[in-house]
Amino acid sequence: MEYGTSADGRPDLYEQLARIGKVVVHPKRVELLDLLCQAERSVEALAQAVDLKLSTASAHLQVMRQARLVETRREGNRVYYRAAGEEVCRFVSALGDLGRARLAEIDQILRAVEARSESAERVTRDELLERARSGEVVVLDVRPLEEYTAGHIPGAISLPLEHLEAHLDDLDPGLEVVAYCRGPLCLLAPEAVAALRARGLRARCLEDGLPEWRQAGLPVATGIEHAGEASADGSEKNLGPRT
Amino acid sequence: MEYGTSADGRPDLYEQLARIGKVVVHPKRVELLDLLCQAERSVEALAQAVDLKLSTASAHLQVMRQARLVETRREGNRVYYRAAGEEVCRFVSALGDLGRARLAEIDQILRAVEARSESAERVTRDELLERARSGEVVVLDVRPLEEYTAGHIPGAISLPLEHLEAHLDDLDPGLEVVAYCRGPLCLLAPEAVAALRARGLRARCLEDGLPEWRQAGLPVATGIEHAGEASADGSEKNLGPRT
């Protein structure tokens, strides 16, 4: 059946909204959109990140582009995709909120990881701003470096979860760690906190991720500021708060 | 291909979110969800409202139920569906916002109707509260009566768009009319304002609809308070502000 246009040939409102729905009906497309709300990426990087064949990922991206939820930028012979505006990120957040509120399955997944961090209270944004100012805490961005580069909490240190183990000794045991990631549905920060606490460090998660921080109108820094990863050559060991 | 579970048999987060996406991939389901954010309805009423065969509508409602976005209540031998909580309405709002922001086609549709009301500025919620208090305006709920009954702005008069023509003379020409409907994507209030202005009355739309009013935490009245429709027997002609 064809719903594209109403009797008078005018496109139907709900038909248009369903174009957006089409994007989020496929789990891989939801995952791609979530990634793109963090940082722009090339097609190849995206395909690898969500474990899809290149041509398949490209096809999904075309669907997203037709719904105008993503835009592209060409650099040399590669194409970078990005979320088409802040509204897209807000929509993804709303989808996540709805999922958490209504789908017990999602709550289960989150609870399982949360349990390993010994159900530590999360840190609110206000509390973080307060305590970071007075230098009591280290703020850790545990997302992949490219997402940190695209935007992070000012003063935060990049230490992707996959490199956390290797840099445990660089952290000052005297300071509490506050880790954050992509948002309420992202498992990176809870995993990091669980690992840190297992080593006896004081660590907690931020209440949610960078998108919410940005949406709250708080300042966001770009580029590389403090990369824990970079200390591989021993040149940067000071993972304390910025001075 | 099967994405339902990850390697360890755990259900995947994005697979779960896609269950919600599945609801809004079909235009009729979006329309049904939008209706259910206004008021609960029986299956038959829903099928009629969105112009679907009963069995088809029922099938769509099952999909929505499986995603747990709607809940049911049985009364006699009919089943009433309703949106499963405020989060659902917020999600529908977010979908609409995204559509308006990104899809030019939607903007076109809205602009076409808006143009007929001579692009009158919309009334903000704050302004309405201010002016309704001092009795300067009549607030008109132009949605179907059942939606008014399920929840409306306190003091508003129910005058469904389809009955507007028949009750034009009941309106006090000395007062400005503020009409509202389901929200930014609903055409009822703009249509009503266009009709009123064509008769020389002063009329404007509220900036958005009842769901946003409710989400803003403002008071909502239920039941029948002032029904313009009821004046068919001439018993209620006073469509002025409540005393």
Added chain:
DNA sequence: TCTGTTATCCATAGATCCATGGAATATGGA
């Protein structure tokens, strides 16, 4: 218990979606 009403379930045929490999296109560098 019987009947009429309302809603769900079911089988089916037609449409649409998806993953995939390989061809076609665009760009940069030799």
Added chain:
DNA sequence: TCCATATTCCATGGATCTATGGATAACAGA
């Protein structure tokens, strides 16, 4: 110009979705 890289386009087979009419189930009232 020729080649290598990154991406898009395309044809295809298999899976999933949709609308529909009729059967079944739940319920109210006589």
